Amino acid sequence: MVAGTVGRGVVVVSVAATTRGRFPWVPAYAVFEHYLVGLRRTWRAGVFSSFLLPVLTVLGFGLGVGAYIDQGVDGVRYLDWLVPGLIASTALQVTVGDSTWPVFSNFQWVKTYFAQSASPLRVGDILAGHLAFVLFRVLTTIAAFLLVTGLFGALPSPWAVATLPVVALLGLAVAAPTFAYTASVSSDSWLAMLFRFAVIPMTLFAGVFFPVESLPDALRWLAYVTPLWHAVDLCRAATLGVAPQWSIVGHLLYLAAWAVAGWLLALRAFRRKLVV
């Protein structure tokens, strides 16, 4: 395998074809794998918070606040009504968190993207691999959420598992444009702004805690524009086992449009930084 040894160091030009560089079969998967290896070091803290969050939510909001809401919402117990909203909004939080500072760091601090672009990977591979990892994080977090809330009996319908593909689509619809945004800003203070002016208002007004019908007309339409509301409506339909307010296809197409537009914007923003 190895040609021989010179002094202390092994001869590094090996004749074996196994270590000859070539274009990987699924290049984005190699990128995804990189982040998974990194996760091996940090997952413990993550797992703890992914279970703690739904437990606290069920106790605090569902049982605490829910005790004051006697008639529930549309005849549904408040906790059961709230949980699907929290599934979608938790997915949103994880997505935006993982699409901001880590992406910014890969450009500015650790410069991982630049190391990757010196390899055979193309810009699209680098982007797709990182997006796949964000989706992985969203899916594992929501799986934990489903497990805990299911044990608390807050998921009346077995259709609840359908929330997983929904949050994956929401993740893509939000992560792709957020990647584009993060790649375009010059300082990380712009990232905190995204939470203040997009994530928090969305979480408050897109039907997570109360029905959007309670909002004045203008605000209600703002809620409809956000990707979060569409995911909330789908998740609620799934966990309660009822029909959504909008057509399922309409919701899916709307979220897909965000994902496609976001992907194109992100690809352009990444190219601007990596191919200069």
Place this chain on the structure above:
Amino acid sequence: MKRFGDFVAVDGIDVEVRSGEAFGFLGPNGAGKSSTMRMVGCISPPSGGELRILGMDPVADGPAIRARLGVCPQLDNLDPELTVRENLTVYARYFGIARRAARERADELLDFVQLSERADSKVEPLSGGMKRRLTIARALVNDPEIVLLDEPTTGLDPQARHLVWERLFRLKQQGVTLVLTTHYMDEAEQLCDRLVVMDGGRIVAEGSPRALIERHSTREVVELRFAAESQEPFADKLDGLGERVEVLPDRVLLYVPDGDAAVAEVSALGLNPANVLVRRSGLEDVFLHLTGRTLVD
């Protein structure tokens, strides 16, 4: 050629690097070295001119070329969340190398750059020299035919620099083509078979270190230090001595074929320098002569 808006970073350079040689780009900061390296690394499309790497077109065949290149960037971009070994195995996967082969390769390379004992440690606590060696090891995971090194020893202490040089020299012996940029003359003299001196995006000289010294400098240099506020008046008297006289704030340099003969002439002129040093001319003299002594930031 490379243009950024109105700024021309690389303005028409014409070089050919042969397989198996060590080729250097020398120049002050802003000379266009890094822009050139980025173009050769197929991450920066040239704004004009023709560029072929391994017989391929960097714009059309970027991934195929990069699969056969090793790149050691000027600033380390290792992943601090991974261990030393993981930094290599993860990177090997980008080159389509199977997991097991990647692990074997990583151990081989860690041995080569003398980091085997640190294989399972994190990257963060490593010294600058260790990080640099790890970056060089990472550039070798795919068994590259060409290794690009952008200022490989900038910021390292002397021991670390010598270790890096020794490893690079060993690579060269094994037939790997090295392309490097540097502003250290000793580095260029140690490693490069051939080099070009760049300034303002252009090539101002080209050749082997020895040929460059012969062409652009004299065999020897006499450094004279006069015990006076200004060296200027002495320099005027020395005019005509040797091929060239250069006045610095603290000394006068005489570029001459024979240093000792020149020193004799200086005393014959009745001048008494406080300090005399005769030395062989080096690449640094060529470099400073060609690119000037003005500081470029």
